[in-house]
Amino acid sequence: MQPATRSLERKALILTLVLGCQVMAAMFFTLDVAGDIADAGLGWHLSIELGATLALAAGVVVGAIHVRSLIEQARQDQVLITAARGAMGALIRARFAEWRLTAAEADVALFAIKGLDVAEIAALRGSAQGTVRAQLTRIYAKAGTTSQTGLIALFMEELIDQASTLGEAGAHG
Numbered sequence: 783m784q785p786a787t788r789s790l791e792r793k794a795l796i797l798t799l800v801l802g803c804q805v806m807a808a809m810f811f812t813l814d815v816a817g818d819i820a821d822a823g824l825g826w827h828l829s830i831e832l833g834a835t836l837a838l839a840a841g842v843v844v845g846a847i848h849v850r851s852l853i854e855q856a857r858q859d860q861v862l863i864t865a866a867r868g869a870m871g872a873l874i875r876a877r878f879a880e881w882r883l884t885a886a887e888a889d890v891a892l893f894a895i896k897g898l899d900v901a902e903i904a905a906l907r908g909s910a911q912g913t914v915r916a917q918l919t920r921i922y923a924k925a926g927t928t929s930q931t932g933l934i935a936l937f938m939e940e941l942i943d944q945a946s947t948l949g950e951a952g953a954h955g
Contacts, residue, residue: 790856797849804842811835873940881924890917894930895937 815831822828874895878888893903900918904911927933
């Protein structure tokens with residue numbers, strides 16, 4: 783289970799427990815007011831208590847509906863994030879294949895896309911910085927760009943184009 787999913791489940795549990803406490807409080811006050819009204823009749827003081835009890839009960843219902851809506855939206859967001867990760871991964875694999883990157887170049891390119899600098903990439907790969915620089919030069923040439931920023935921009939532009947195309951299709955569909 784991913785950390786975001788665990789966090790969502792933990793928040794949902796906490797909100798459910800809080801709502802459960804509010805339900806118990808609303809039930810207690812409802813029974814208390816009902817008993818007081820049965821004993822003494824409905825006076826000014828008990829009218830206020832009844833109003834407060836009804837407001838608490840309404841708050842519990844509205845809160846439960848809102849919490850359920852937030853949890854459902856968070857789950858939908860997780861689905862979309864997972865789909866976006868998959869789309870990004872598929873796009874990267876497709877471009878790497880199109881550019882005919884070697885396995886080593888693909889590793890270096892992936893680290894570059896993630897924003898690592900030459901020294902970090904070299905350390906992670908156990909390579910010399912000069913080797914990584916040479917690999918990056920070949921990657922940039924194959925990709926038709928001249929820098930790490932340009933490489934990242936290639937992917938961002940394509941993802942933004944895809945997202946706007948999907949957004950337009952959804953708006954017109």
